[in-house]
Amino acid sequence: MVMTQEMKERLEKSLSPKRFSHSQGVASAARELATRYGVDVEAAETAGWLHDCAKQVPLTDMQAYVRQAGYTVDRAVWNSPALLHGPAGAALAASEYGVRNHHVLRAIFYHTVGRKMMSPLEKIVFLADYIEPGRDFPGVERIRAAAKVSLNAGVLAGIEATLHHLLETGSTIYIGTVETRNWILESEENID
Numbered sequence: 001m002v003m004t005q006e007m008k009e010r011l012e013k014s015l016s017p018k019r020f021s022h023s024q025g026v027a028s029a030a031r032e033l034a035t036r037y038g039v040d041v042e043a044a045e046t047a048g049w050l051h052d053c054a055k056q057v058p059l060t061d062m063q064a065y066v067r068q069a070g071y072t073v074d075r076a077v078w079n080s081p082a083l084l085h086g087p088a089g090a091a092l093a094a095s096e097y098g099v100r101n102h103h104v105l106r107a108i109f110y111h112t113v114g115r116k117m118m119s120p121l122e123k124i125v126f127l128a129d130y131i132e133p134g135r136d137f138p139g140v141e142r143i144r145a146a147a148k149v150s151l152n153a154g155v156l157a158g159i160e161a162t163l164h165h166l167l168e169t170g171s172t173i174y175i176g177t178v179e180t181r182n183w184i185l186e187s188e189e190n191i192d
């Protein structure tokens, strides 16, 4: 599953220059993580490129893409552009970019909140979104360091940074994010 030049041009037209360059950064970070952790490099890079492909459309358009694709999401995700652009991006990647690889689609779908039973590819895109070279927020170095320890450590550090931020800003916390964190902690405990 290669990201073709034609797909890149299409993506560039639908994103701001800043968001496009973020996507390029996520693709390169995803490629690096996939190489390090033995995951399909082309799939990781393509999912990285496309993860935010629906980020800049209105919420009602995101909802239409998700409905057309027949995806079900819970109410909290349905009503939040910050969460719904993951599922909407997967729908758009399939319908507009011709992506047929379900692992890639799932990595795009779940990049906003993760899920229990995340695959290594899903973890890579989730994590690459935090640590791509253009990211510069307080705590990003801690996540970059954790990403070198293991995928789980990196994902956990990313989720924790998000939770801290949501608490500090008095924002609602999506329950699925907490479930992802707990699942990672529990799966770590189960490794002998």
Ligand SMILES: [Fe+2]
Pocket: 051, 052, 055, 085, 111, 112
């Ligand atoms: Fe995103």
Ligand SMILES: [Fe+2]
Pocket: 022, 026, 051, 052, 129
């Ligand atoms: Fe992103």
